Amino acid sequence: MKIIVIGKGGREHALVTALNESASAPEVYCYPGSDAIFATAKPLPGVVTDVGSLVAAMLAEGIELCVGGEEAWLARGLADAARRSGIPTWGPVAASAQLEASKEFAKQFMVRHQIPTGGYASTASLDEAKAAIGGRYPTVLKFDGLAAGKGVAVCTDETQADAFLAEVFTDKRFGDGRVLVEEFLAGPEVSVISAVSDGEYQIFTPARDYKRLGDGDAGPNTGGMGAVASRVLIDEELLDEIESTVVKPSVDGLVADGLDFRGFLYAGLILTEDGPKVLEYNCRFGDPEAQAVLPLVGGDFAAYLDRGARGGLDGSLVAFDDRWSICLVLASAGYPASSRSGDAISGLGDVSDARVYHAGTRSAGGGGFETAGGRVLAVSATGASRAAARDKAYAELAKVDFPGSQRRSDIGTLHFDG
Numbered sequence: 001m002k003i004i005v006i007g008k009g010g011r012e013h014a015l016v017t018a019l020n021e022s023a024s025a026p027e028v029y030c031y032p033g034s035d036a037i038f039a040t041a042k043p044l045p046g047v048v049t050d051v052g053s054l055v056a057a058m059l060a061e062g063i064e065l066c067v068g069g070e071e072a073w074l075a076r077g078l079a080d081a082a083r084r085s086g087i088p089t090w091g092p093v094a095a096s097a098q099l100e101a102s103k104e105f106a107k108q109f110m111v112r113h114q115i116p117t118g119g120y121a122s123t124a125s126l127d128e129a130k131a132a133i134g135g136r137y138p139t140v141l142k143f144d145g146l147a148a149g150k151g152v153a154v155c156t157d158e159t160q161a162d163a164f165l166a167e168v169f170t171d172k173r174f175g176d177g178r179v180l181v182e183e184f185l186a187g188p189e190v191s192v193i194s195a196v197s198d199g200e201y202q203i204f205t206p207a208r209d210y211k212r213l214g215d216g217d218a219g220p221n222t223g224g225m226g227a228v229a230s231r232v233l234i235d236e237e238l239l240d241e242i243e244s245t246v247v248k249p250s251v252d253g254l255v256a257d258g259l260d261f262r263g264f265l266y267a268g269l270i271l272t273e274d275g276p277k278v279l280e281y282n283c284r285f286g287d288p289e290a291q292a293v294l295p296l297v298g299g300d301f302a303a304y305l306d307r308g309a310r311g312g313l314d315g316s317l318v319a320f321d322d323r324w325s326i327c328l329v330l331a332s333a334g335y336p337a338s339s340r341s342g343d344a345i346s347g348l349g350d351v352s353d354a355r356v357y358h359a360g361t362r363s364a365g366g367g368g369f370e371t372a373g374g375r376v377l378a379v380s381a382t383g384a385s386r387a388a389a390r391d392k393a394y395a396e397l398a399k400v401d402f403p404g405s406q407r408r409s410d411i412g413t414l415h416f417d418g
Helices: 010-020 051-061 071-075 078-084 094-101 103-112 126-133 158-170 236-256 289-296 301-309 386-397
Strands: 002-007 027-032 065-068 120-123 139-143 152-155 179-182 189-197 200-203 207-209 212-214 218-221 226-229 262-272 275-282 297-299 318-320 324-331 355-358 361-365 368-371 375-383
Touching: 002 010, 002 051, 002 301, 010 027, 010 289, 010 301, 010 355, 010 375, 027 051, 051 078, 065 078, 065 301, 071 078, 071 094, 078 094, 094 103, 094 275, 103 120, 103 179, 103 275, 120 126, 126 158, 126 179, 139 158, 152 158, 152 218, 158 179, 189 236, 189 289, 189 301, 200 236, 207 289, 226 289, 236 262, 236 275, 262 301, 289 297, 289 324, 289 355, 289 375, 297 301, 324 386, 375 386
Parallel strands: 002 027, 002 065
Antiparallel strands: 120 179, 139 152, 139 179, 189 200, 189 207, 189 262, 207 226, 212 218, 226 324, 262 275, 297 318, 324 375, 355 375, 361 368
């Protein structure tokens, strides 16, 4: 079977790796891919300028399954066009992808289906947003659109709020769009990712993402500086509560609203004193959660996604490892405000007991790599315990470096007891 993964980052590198390791041994392609991804996946021949030409190139190559990685392609109708052309696609159609592409759409969906979430107001101007904040801090501001994980600001004072609102409404950093002013919710976070197909669902291994740049959750929001995943990350009773109050109502809501959904549904949750509440939805695997969760998935992942893309799930095709997995991100100098490219990466060949997923790298000649993005790469390791996985991941990460590299030292420690 010929499978293509759409995207080029660390998440897509993890998806390509998991597909290559599937029992059915598929032939894996990627678009647009990266130098590192093309070490194990084939590039898609042909010229691609839009969704139509991408689907045409897939048809010409005989692609039999499309796996949507990047959210932007799904929001532009990748699944719609591919499925119309007869290519089963793991990833929701554009109407359903609005759960991620529009924060306001997602909030309205949650309210309509009584899914627990924080209060909010939707605003169309800087003045409206400031009025909605009303001097209440901390507050959460979200750009109503895709922003590569950088369109959210948790503001503890007016100065921070004004700076973010200026980025959105004055500088148009993310393009035109509204801003949601949301209630600040306190508590530890957890990401619950489910495979969903035509009203059926299966919950994958829960994960915890670390969004802030610095130790102790200090500094600006990023696309994610690391993640922890385990079947025992949260206890069974809490997972049952999340399933009954969030996952099942979300899937039932998709069916009730006539929203065609075949793909991964990511619920970012905060565990408040009043119970789990949804912060956001994503309509694909999270990043860097994919780099932590997918090493724990066994069986025939390719056959599983193919079955789901054609309608319905077969949970017997995959198995979940009970160990812990920890993913650590190395970011470039200047990230997240900017990124620096061209710095030589050393030590990649020394990593021996962990996986390396490339996100923002390119070949530098002689078999080496250099930086070419904000989040450069991730090192992921598994262990029988959280401590074992954490120690292994940090030991392997210590072998890799480049000028100006940024990393956290508390992934897998912060937000845990002991």
